[in-house]
Amino acid sequence: MTPAAEFQARVLVVDDEEGVRSFVADALSASGHEVTQAADGETAVTRLAERAFHLVITDLRMPGLDGLAVVKSVRRDHPETEVIVLTAHGSIERAVQAMREGAFDFLQKPIGSPTELRAVVARAVERHRLRALQEIGAAPGEPPLGYGAPAMQVVEAALRKVAPTNATVLLLGESGTGKEVAARAVHRWSARTSGPFVAVNCAALSAELLESELFGHERGAFTGAQARQRGRIELAEGGSFFLDEVGELAMPLQAKLLRVLQEKRFERVGGRQTVVADVRWIAATNRDLVAMVKRGGFREDLYHRLAVFPVELPPLRERASDIGPLSERLLAGIAPALGRPDLRLSDDARAALTSAPWPGNVRQLANVLERTAILADQSLITARDLAVLTNELEPTVQTGAGAPASMDELQRAAIEQALAATGGNRRLAASRLGIGLRTLYDKLKRYDIA
Numbered sequence: 001m002t003p004a005a006e007f008q009a010r011v012l013v014v015d016d017e018e019g020v021r022s023f024v025a026d027a028l029s030a031s032g033h034e035v036t037q038a039a040d041g042e043t044a045v046t047r048l049a050e051r052a053f054h055l056v057i058t059d060l061r062m063p064g065l066d067g068l069a070v071v072k073s074v075r076r077d078h079p080e081t082e083v084i085v086l087t088a089h090g091s092i093e094r095a096v097q098a099m100r101e102g103a104f105d106f107l108q109k110p111i112g113s114p115t116e117l118r119a120v121v122a123r124a125v126e127r128h129r130l131r132a133l134q135e136i137g138a139a140p141g142e143p144p145l146g147y148g149a150p151a152m153q154v155v156e157a158a159l160r161k162v163a164p165t166n167a168t169v170l171l172l173g174e175s176g177t178g179k180e181v182a183a184r185a186v187h188r189w190s191a192r193t194s195g196p197f198v199a200v201n202c203a204a205l206s207a208e209l210l211e212s213e214l215f216g217h218e219r220g221a222f223t224g225a226q227a228r229q230r231g232r233i234e235l236a237e238g239g240s241f242f243l244d245e246v247g248e249l250a251m252p253l254q255a256k257l258l259r260v261l262q263e264k265r266f267e268r269v270g271g272r273q274t275v276v277a278d279v280r281w282i283a284a285t286n287r288d289l290v291a292m293v294k295r296g297g298f299r300e301d302l303y304h305r306l307a308v309f310p311v312e313l314p315p316l317r318e319r320a321s322d323i324g325p326l327s328e329r330l331l332a333g334i335a336p337a338l339g340r341p342d343l344r345l346s347d348d349a350r351a352a353l354t355s356a357p358w359p360g361n362v363r364q365l366a367n368v369l370e371r372t373a374i375l376a377d378q379s380l381i382t383a384r385d386l387a388v389l390t391n392e393l394e395p396t397v398q399t400g401a402g403a404p405a406s407m408d409e410l411q412r413a414a415i416e417q418a419l420a421a422t423g424g425n426r427r428l429a430a431s432r433l434g435i436g437l438r439t440l441y442d443k444l445k446r447y448d449i450a
Contacts, residue, residue, distance in 0.1 A: 008032045008206060009125045010051070014044040014058035014070060015086065020109065024057060027114035028121060041065025045073055045427050049437035052078070052203050052248075054128050055121065059086045059109075060094050068098055075102035076367070077430070077437060080204040082124040086111070129209065145178075145185050147326055149319035155182070155311060162309045163189035168261065170306045171284040173313035175439055176363030179284040180244065182313060187240040192280055195239025198232050203245035207253055211269060215256070218271035231268065233260065233277050241279040246306065247287030247298065254299045261305040281306070316358040316365065323354045323365070330366050331381075334373050343373055348383040357414045359443070412447045415440070419449070 011033050015021045018039070025035040036053070038044040042065050044058065056074055060067035071083050083103045087095040095106035104124045111117050145159070146152025162169055163186045171179040180199075187197045200213060216231030233241060243249075249257065260266045264277050283306045292298035316323065327345060335343040345353075358364055368386075376385050415429070422428035430440040443449075 008034065008208065009054040009121075009128070010034045010036070010206070011121070012036050012038060012044060012047055012053045012056045012058075014038045014041065014056065014062070014067070016040055016059065016062045020059065020086070020111075023111065023114075024117060027117050030114070031118055031121075033121070041067070041070045042427065044070050045437060048074065048078055048081075049430075049441055053081055054204075054206070055082050055084065055124050057084045057086065057121075060098060061088065068094065068101065071098050071101045071103050073427075080128070080201065082128045084120060084124055129205065143181055143329065145182060146319065147322040147324075149314075149322040151314040151319045152322060155313060156185075158309075158311050159186055160189055162186070162311075164191060166280055168281040168283070168306055168308040170308070170310040171282065171313060172310055173286065174315050174361055175286045176361035177313040177315055178362055179286075179313055180242070182311070183240075183242045183244075183282045183284060186282055187242075187280070190240065190280060192239050196236055197240050197242065198236035198279075199242035199244060200232055201244045203248040207250040210249075211253055211256070214253075215266055216268040216275075218268050229268075233266070233279060234275055236279045238278055239280070241281055243281070243283040245285060246283040247285040247289055247292060249298075251299070254302050258299060258302045258305060261302070316361045320354055323356075323358075324350045326362065327353050327365065327369060330362075330369050331373065334366070334370050338370075338373055340373060340376070340379070342379040343376060344380060346380050346382045349381050349386055352383045352386050359414050360439075412449065415443055415447065415449060 011028055013021050013024045013028075013035060014037075015024075016039055021037045021039070025037055028035050036047055038047055041058075041062055044056070045065065047053075048056070056070065058067040058070045067085055071085065074081050074083050083098075085095055085098045085103050085106045086109050087098075087106055088109050092108075095103075098106065104127060105120055107117065107120060145156045159169070159182060169183075169186055171182050173179060183199070184197060187193060200210070202210065205213065212229070212231070214231050214233055216229050216234055243257075256266070260277050261281065265274050266277060267274060289298050289303050289307070293300045293303050327350065331343060331345060335341050353365070353368075360367070372381055372385055418429040419426070426440055426444075427437055430437045
């Protein structure tokens with residue numbers, strides 16, 4: 001078992017110089033970190049789409065996709081991942097720019113010593129750990145679940161019925177559809193509303209660290225465990241516990257979680273004392289758990305324990321009437337942070353937003369509004385201001401005699417249009433669609449797009 005202070009991270013090292021990559025990889029592997037190497041930015045983006053990393057260490061000056069582009073890609077598609085940049089002497093300005101784009105820190109090349117490198121990595125990994133545990137649990141206000149769209153009215157009615165019970169709720173749906181908002185609504189409408197709402201993103205932590213964070217540990221349970229630590233399940237006593245990205249749980253943890261759901265009790269890591277788990281469980285995933293069960297990637301008994309009350313959140317394209325008021329609310333939150341509190345949408349801008357397919361759902365809509373707010377010259381945002389994002393605002397596809405296409409056809413068409421516009425470059429297509437590369441790969445497989 002690995003303590004938080006010695007969190008063994010998955011690290012992606014990106015540099016076109018093999019000697020630098022090897023130095024960093026050897027230094028971090030000696031500390032127990034799992035290191036993957038990439039010789040260029042394009043390969044790095046592909047590796048990030050294939051699996052989750054806790055930390056990326058990237059050179060800034062590389063041929064092709066440079067380090068600054070890698071930083072932007074990570075911040076856009078993998079916000080839970082920290083980034084450290086490597087910069088040559090005399091390029092501090094670019095390192096500062098990378099930090100403005102969201103990099104955690106920078107190191108000058110040549111790196112002084114493995115000790116210096118490990119110290120910076122330790123700080124970045126600890127920041128990742130804290131963000132993974134806290135960012136979901138800290139909600140700025142309580143946004144509405146929907147804005148009147150029939151599809152969301154059905155979801156809200158179902159959640160209001162189940163909320164007063166202690167039934168386990170499984171929230172399903174594509175990335176960016178608002179599963180966290182729905183989980184908070186269940187807690188808010190329940191009899192446990194005065195208790196804590198505790199959440200953990202299962203995809204953001206290693207299996208070893210996640211076990212300790214969920215269940216806690218006893219003093220001496222592993223090297224560095226100098227005192228008893230209560231797990232986050234314990235901290236949720238009397239309230240609700242939200243397991244986000246539950247489909248990413250490793251098999252050993254699935255077995256341990258199953259016991260908690262069945263018996264409502266567990267032991268801390270390294271302990272024998274039984275702890276009662278008086279919590280209400282809410283889980284969420286964008287994965288097809290039924291398919292995972294068939295492939296052997298998810299326990300069938302755990303699936304049935306979690307799916308007591310499954311609710312699928314509709315994608316944004318199925319709730320077009322929500323897009324206008326949702327855009328207004330998102331812009332109201334974005335504009336003050338940019339020093340533009342007077343920004344507002346014109347009628348034609350609202351119409352353009354409403355007609356777009358939004359394969360990236362609410363998250364993509366928020367990204368488009370933020371970019372538009374930064375570029376807008378006047379306080380009134382018009383359709384012309386949105387024109388720079390025409391690939392994302394193409395109107396809904398029609399088929400047959402003017403009849404709307406099915407939702408799958410809409411999404412397939414949007415992806416094919418983005419691929420055509422980028423000459424088949426999947427990374428650029430994902431960027432144009434406002435979705436992560438991993439999400440794009442999933443959709444290419446789902447729709448059998450070559």
